[in-house]
Amino acid sequence: MTETELRVDLAACYRLVASFGWDDLVFTHISARVPGDAHHFLINPYGMLFDEITASSLVKVDANGEKVGPSPHPINPAGFVIHSAIHAARSDVGCVLHLHTPAGVAVSAQKRGLLPISQQATVALASLGYHDYEGIALRDDEKPRLVADLGQSTCLILRNHGLLTVGATMADAFLAMFNLQRACEVQILAGGGGAELLSVDPRIVAGVRANVQAVMKGLGGALAWPALLRRLDRLDPSYRT
Numbered sequence: 001m002t003e004t005e006l007r008v009d010l011a012a013c014y015r016l017v018a019s020f021g022w023d024d025l026v027f028t029h030i031s032a033r034v035p036g037d038a039h040h041f042l043i044n045p046y047g048m049l050f051d052e053i054t055a056s057s058l059v060k061v062d063a064n065g066e067k068v069g070p071s072p073h074p075i076n077p078a079g080f081v082i083h084s085a086i087h088a089a090r091s092d093v094g095c096v097l098h099l100h101t102p103a104g105v106a107v108s109a110q111k112r113g114l115l116p117i118s119q120q121a122t123v124a125l126a127s128l129g130y131h132d133y134e135g136i137a138l139r140d141d142e143k144p145r146l147v148a149d150l151g152q153s154t155c156l157i158l159r160n161h162g163l164l165t166v167g168a169t170m171a172d173a174f175l176a177m178f179n180l181q182r183a184c185e186v187q188i189l190a191g192g193g194g195a196e197l198l199s200v201d202p203r204i205v206a207g208v209r210a211n212v213q214a215v216m217k218g219l220g221g222a223l224a225w226p227a228l229l230r231r232l233d234r235l236d237p238s239y240r241t
Contacts, residue, residue: 003034003042007055009170010042010095011239015232016174017099018050022181024100025049028162029079032170033087033094039063041087043080045073054241063088077138085143086150086166093166095173103184104163110187113157116200117190120183124176126209129153133160155180171221174228 001009010032017023017030026047034040042058044050060068065080083096107114113130114121131149134142150156154176156164163180167173190197232239 001035004055006032006034006170007042007058008240010058011053011055012229012232013095013097013170013174014044014050014053015236015239016228017097019232019235020178020181022099022101022177023050027076028099029076029083030095030097030173031079031083031087034060038068039087040068041083043075043083045071046076046079047073054239056241081137081140081143082146082164085146088143089147090150090152090166092168094168095170096164096166097173097177098158098162098164099177099181100162101181101184103188104157104181105161106188107184108157108162109160114180114183115187115197116202116205117197118183118186118200120179120186122200122205122208124155124180124183125205127152127154128180129156131156131158133158167221169221169225171225173221175221175224 010030013030026049029044031041031043034042040060040062042060044053045057045059048057057073059071059073059075061075061080062068063084065075065077065084067075079098082098086093086096114124114128116122116125129149129151131146134145137146150164150166154166156166158164163177163184165173165176165180167176
């Protein structure tokens, strides 16, 4: 994938997050590793709403958070601390997606975390870590703990904070977030009913990873991503500019 193609995919991801109502004004971030050996990354211009972001407005930064090439836009330092830590530690990760959705933050504040009470939750639990809240992520000394808590997982619940997913591609990270977010929504709705919650048998949870591979036909997020782009193109193709 070229940088131009990556910019389109990342801009699309921002627009999709906005279209699903997962954005938090100008806060939270999605980053993408630029192809090549320069260790450059694309991230959102700080101050833009997610439904304003276009391929050309994305900011390219180096491993130290310094802008590469001309851009009139600043970046959020808290966003770069989280994303740079993961990109530096996980060479398999092409995209990092971090959100503050109400359902995600609500589950992150629950002592037991994500419960195995839905099909979506069982999928997320197959590759999920937790990171304790240390305040707004501005300090480099938090990076090793964040990386250790993520480990080789795809999903991370940031306690009292929100959700994070990673993927080799934009499509993979987005699909993981869609599933994790849906699992959190279901948990909050189920808990609000006041009835005793029914958990999935642990033996079923243990076999989920193999089942997901079969259902996804080995395509991962690429199974749904083209359809999502078609939806965006019907709504507003300006993200491509």
